[in-house]
Amino acid sequence: MNRAAPERKPSVRNTRRYPRFTIDVRISVEVFREGTVSYYWGRSRELGRDGIGATLTGELEVGDVVSLEFSLPVSPYPVKVRAIARYRDGLYYGFEFLAMKPEQRALVERACAMLAGE
Numbered sequence: 623m624n625r626a627a628p629e630r631k632p633s634v635r636n637t638r639r640y641p642r643f644t645i646d647v648r649i650s651v652e653v654f655r656e657g658t659v660s661y662y663w664g665r666s667r668e669l670g671r672d673g674i675g676a677t678l679t680g681e682l683e684v685g686d687v688v689s690l691e692f693s694l695p696v697s698p699y700p701v702k703v704r705a706i707a708r709y710r711d712g713l714y715y716g717f718e719f720l721a722m723k724p725e726q727r728a729l730v731e732r733a734c735a736m737l738a739g740e
Contacts (some may be wrong), residue, residue: 642668642675643737645695649676652689664713666692669732671727673705673718682707682715690717694733701726 644667651662664678682688684707690739691702703726709716722730 640671640734641738642670643734645669645674645733645737647693649674649678649690649692651676651678651680651682652691653682653686655686666685667714669694669730669734669737671717673708673716675709675714675716677714679713681713683708684708684710688717694729696732696736697729701729 646672647666649664649666653660653662660680662680662682664676664677666674666676668675674690676698686707688705690705692701693700703722704720705717706720707709707715708718719730
């Protein structure tokens with residue numbers, strides 16, 4: 623009897639363009655919705671060249687465009703960047719960075735290299 627393999631959804635890890643690295647830093651989030659600005663904070667859990675994952679103190683919707691501010695171990699200054707919420711599981715969010723400046727991208731890449739042990 624010929625049985626087809628059950629269809630599987632690709633996991634998040636299999637669809638990522640870049641690897642993620644564990645990082646625990648404070649993150650601030652600002653979102654403008656319905657004529658008001660909301661501010662949240664939280665802790666990051668992972669960082670990649672194209673995004674960051676964090677648990678926050680408040681709720682966002684997938685698709686919300688936000689301003690993120692967080693520190694990296696390779697810079698004395700915080701990184702402030704626009705991002706979009708691409709994933710949500712409870713109060714854990716996956717953010718994709720949008721339109722980063724070259725110096726911001728270089729900082730994130732340096733941090734990823736350091737976290738990877740390179």
